[in-house]
Amino acid sequence: MAEDILARAPLHLWIVGGVTLFWNIVGAADYAFTQFRAPFYLAQFTPEQQAYFASFPSWVQGAWAIAVWFSVLGSILLLMRSGAAVMVFAISFVAMCLTALHNYVLDDVRLSDITGPEAIWFSLAIFLIAAAEWAYARWLRQTGVIGRRA
Numbered sequence: 065m066a067e068d069i070l071a072r073a074p075l076h077l078w079i080v081g082g083v084t085l086f087w088n089i090v091g092a093a094d095y096a097f098t099q100f101r102a103p104f105y106l107a108q109f110t111p112e113q114q115a116y117f118a119s120f121p122s123w124v125q126g127a128w129a130i131a132v133w134f135s136v137l138g139s140i141l142l143l144m145r146s147g148a149a150v151m152v153f154a155i156s157f158v159a160m161c162l163t164a165l166h167n168y169v170l171d172d173v174r175l176s177d178i179t180g181p182e183a184i185w186f187s188l189a190i191f192l193i194a195a196a197e198w199a200y201a202r203w204l205r206q207t208g209v210i211g212r213r214a
Contacts, residue, residue, distance in 0.1 A: 073145060077209060084197055085139035088132070091190075095132040099125070112178050124166045130159035135194065142201055147211025153198040160194050 097105035098117050106114055120128070134156035141149035164187055167175040176183045205211040 074209060077142070077145070077204065080200060081139055081143040084193075085136070085143065087193065088135040088139050092132040092136050095128055099129075110178070116173060116175070116178050120166070124163055127159040127162040127166075131156050131163055131194075134159065135197070138197060138201065142197075142204070142210065145210040147205045149201040149210060150198065150205050153194070153201050157194045157198050160190065164191065 094105075096102075101118075109117070134152050138149050138153040138156055141152055167187070168184070175187070201210065
């Protein structure tokens with residue numbers, strides 16, 4: 065039965081699912097190392113950057129957590145060919161947008177002010193990848209690749 069499921073899934077599902085899972089685990093590790101204040105990880109940041117991350121209000125920390133952990137879950141669900149991946153990626157995307165809203169609009173200190181313009185480009189890349197994950201999962205559900213019993 066397992067061979068049957070693997071045989072019917074298109075190769076691009078395994079490639080995209082594996083790449084997004086790796087990408088999202090890296091994001092989740094960044095979140096975890098920052099939240100748990102791992103000394104080896106925080107050593108790469110200036111004191112100002114460390115203070116900035118520590119100053120996040122609870123709602124931003126919650127949105128960041130939802131964004132990263134739901135993205136990991138979305139990739140796992142994608143690989144499992146579950147239609148729930150669409151909603152999970154959508155929730156992750158909305159949470160990521162809330163985090164970006166704080167970092168670039170609502171906070172008195174902008175992330176790019178303390179990290180440089182690279183932060184804007186990297187945030188844009190994260191935004192585009194998250195939107196692509198959601199769109200890809202939607203397309204797979206619409207074409208019947210995920211969301212139905214194999």
